[in-house]
Amino acid sequence: SQTIHQWPATLVQPVGSPLSLECTVEGTSNPNLYWYRQAAGRGLQLLFYSVGIGQISSEVPQNLSASRPQDRQFILSSKKLLLSDSGFYLCAWQPPGGLETQYFGPGTRLLVL
Amino acid sequence: ELKVEQNPLFLSMQEGKNYTIYCNYSTTSDRLYWYRQDPGKSLESLFVLLSNGAVKQEGRLMASLDTKARLSTLHITAAVHDLSATYFCAPKTGANNLFFGTGTRLTVIP
Numbered sequence: 001s002q003t004i005h006q007w008p009a010t011l012v013q014p015v016g017s018p019l020s021l022e023c024t025v026e027g028t029s030n031p032n033l034y035w036y037r038q039a040a041g042r043g044l045q046l047l048f049y050s051v052g053i054g055q056i057s058s059e060v061p062q063n064l065s066a067s068r069p070q071d072r073q074f075i076l077s078s079k080k081l082l083l084s085d086s087g088f089y090l091c092a093w094q095p096p097g098g099l100e101t102q103y104f105g106p107g108t109r110l111l112v113l
Numbered sequence: 114e115l116k117v118e119q120n121p122l123f124l125s126m127q128e129g130k131n132y133t134i135y136c137n138y139s140t141t142s143d144r145l146y147w148y149r150q151d152p153g154k155s156l157e158s159l160f161v162l163l164s165n166g167a168v169k170q171e172g173r174l175m176a177s178l179d180t181k182a183r184l185s186t187l188h189i190t191a192a193v194h195d196l197s198a199t200y201f202c203a204p205k206t207g208a209n210n211l212f213f214g215t216g217t218r219l220t221v222i223p
Contacts, residue, residue, distance in 0.1 A: 098208065
């Protein structure tokens with residue numbers, strides 16, 4: 001069966017510090033991968049998606065970036081965090097073809113102070 | 114820009130009662146997803162509706178899709194406390210991306 005992992009689970013970072021969040025998927029090949037952010041009490045906002053290694057599409061302009069160095073690894077990064085980057089970051093995977101649902105990881109809760 | 118509106122945003126209902134959550138979206142989409150989120154947790158997939166007229170049921174929840182009206186509904190039958198959560202609808206946009214609604218926070222009270 002497939003599983004999706006995210007780490008860290010929680011993170012408290014000062015403004016201006018760098019960020020690296022990691023997401024890995026097991027038990028599948030060539031998945032579509034997604035990064036979402038959820039602000040407190042709000043819906044989800046798609047940040048990045050990837051259909052293959054090295055292929056990243058950005059949905060919103062921001063100080064975040066994403067990379068996919070391996071088939072089942074998706075990384076979200078920032079060089080300098082802003083207060084507004086605080087939120088719940090969710091990674092999701094979807095089988096190739098896109099007809100099935102997106103399966104979400106446990107999430108990383110980020111607080112920027 | 115795609116807009117997704119859920120109605121109501123907050124719903125408090127008694128156990129045993131029925132209710133419907135509505136999801137309206139502003140542009141053409143041939144597929145729609147429903148998710149559930151418990152407080153502080155990630156999202157759990159409930160339904161994938163793949164075509165106009167699709168209806169799916171799981172336990173006390175039933176979802177439907179009308180792509181012509183750009184409307185999906187999530188019907189709750191005989192609510193129980195365990196259904197308390199936030200429910201999100203998400204129509205597909207572009208290739209395979211989902212655009213999430215505002216969410217409906219459901220509280221089922223005894």
